[in-house]
Amino acid sequence: MRIVGLTGGIACGKSAVSTAAASWGLRVIDMDEIARRVVCPGLPAYTDIVAAFGDGALLPSGELNRTEVGRIAFSDREKRRALNAATHRPMLMQLLAELAAALFGGEAAVLIDAPLLFETSLHWLCCTTLVVAATQLERLRARDGFSAEEAEKRIAAQMPLAEKCARADAVIDNEGTRDELAARAATILDAAGAIAGQTP
Numbered sequence: 001m002r003i004v005g006l007t008g009g010i011a012c013g014k015s016a017v018s019t020a021a022a023s024w025g026l027r028v029i030d031m032d033e034i035a036r037r038v039v040c041p042g043l044p045a046y047t048d049i050v051a052a053f054g055d056g057a058l059l060p061s062g063e064l065n066r067t068e069v070g071r072i073a074f075s076d077r078e079k080r081r082a083l084n085a086a087t088h089r090p091m092l093m094q095l096l097a098e099l100a101a102a103l104f105g106g107e108a109a110v111l112i113d114a115p116l117l118f119e120t121s122l123h124w125l126c127c128t129t130l131v132v133a134a135t136q137l138e139r140l141r142a143r144d145g146f147s148a149e150e151a152e153k154r155i156a157a158q159m160p161l162a163e164k165c166a167r168a169d170a171v172i173d174n175e176g177t178r179d180e181l182a183a184r185a186a187t188i189l190d191a192a193g194a195i196a197g198q199t200p
Helices: 014-023 031-037 044-053 066-075 077-104 137-144 148-156 161-167 178-191
Strands: 002-008 027-030 109-113 128-133 170-173
Touching (some): 002 161, 014 109, 014 128, 027 077, 031 109, 044 066, 077 109, 128 161, 128 178, 170 178
Parallel strands (some): 002 109, 027 109, 128 170
C-alpha cells in the first residue's frame, strides 16, 4: 500500500486538495478529524488539556472550545507544547489503526492529510510527501477574519512554508483557481501512484 503524505501552510488550500482526492476514490485519513476525536470529554487528551488550559478552555456543554484553545496555543509556546504533548500519542495510535484497516481492506493507496506532517515526523511513514503552497497572509485573513497581527502569529507558529516545500517530494502550487489546483493535484497524485487508473 502506498502512503502519500499531504501538508501545507495554514490557508494554502490543503483541504481543497484532500477533498478532491477523496472524490477521486483515494482513501483520505484526516489528522484534523482525528484530533477532534481524541479530545472528546472523558478521554485522556481532554483531561490533560483541561489541566493545562483551565476551565476557560471549555464550552458550556463541557466540550473543548477548540477556537479558544487554538488562540491560546498560538500565542503561548508552552501551552502549545502542552497541547501537542496531550494529543500526539493518541492521534498516532488512531492513525496507525486506520492505516492497518486500509491495508487489510485492500486499499492500494492512502492519503494522510496532516498539517504537521514534518513537525511530528509522520513523513517517515510515507512513500511520497506533497506540500500545497500559496501566499498565506491575505488568504488566512480573508478565510478566518483574523487581524494582520493574529494571522502573522498563526503563520509564524508553524514550520516555514519554504522549509516544508524544500523537504517535500513535490509541491502543488495554489496560486490560481480551484480547477487549476485540482488539475495540478491530479497530475502529481497520478505520478505518485495514488490515483493510477482513475480519471479525476
